[in-house]
Amino acid sequence: MLTISLLGGSPGAMAARHIFRHKTRKEPFRTRLALIVAVQVAAAAVGTLALHGHLDVLASVF
Numbered sequence: 001m002l003t004i005s006l007l008g009g010s011p012g013a014m015a016a017r018h019i020f021r022h023k024t025r026k027e028p029f030r031t032r033l034a035l036i037v038a039v040q041v042a043a044a045a046v047g048t049l050a051l052h053g054h055l056d057v058l059a060s061v062f
Contacts, residue, residue, distance in 0.1 A: 002032055010037045 001023070005013040013033060016022060023029045049055050 002029070002036065005033055005036050008040075010040055 001013055001016075010033070014037065017024055017033070046055070
């Protein structure tokens, strides 16, 4: 389930966890899934900013 989440299925994994009450209390799984979601959200935000040209300012600094 974590592999599928890592490949982009994190919305489905989060929904399935709650709908089927599967692995809702397994701490290593919960933490890893939350980390995958956080990384994917950050990547989407950076990608969106890059597409709109808002990261050009950062490129000139570095």
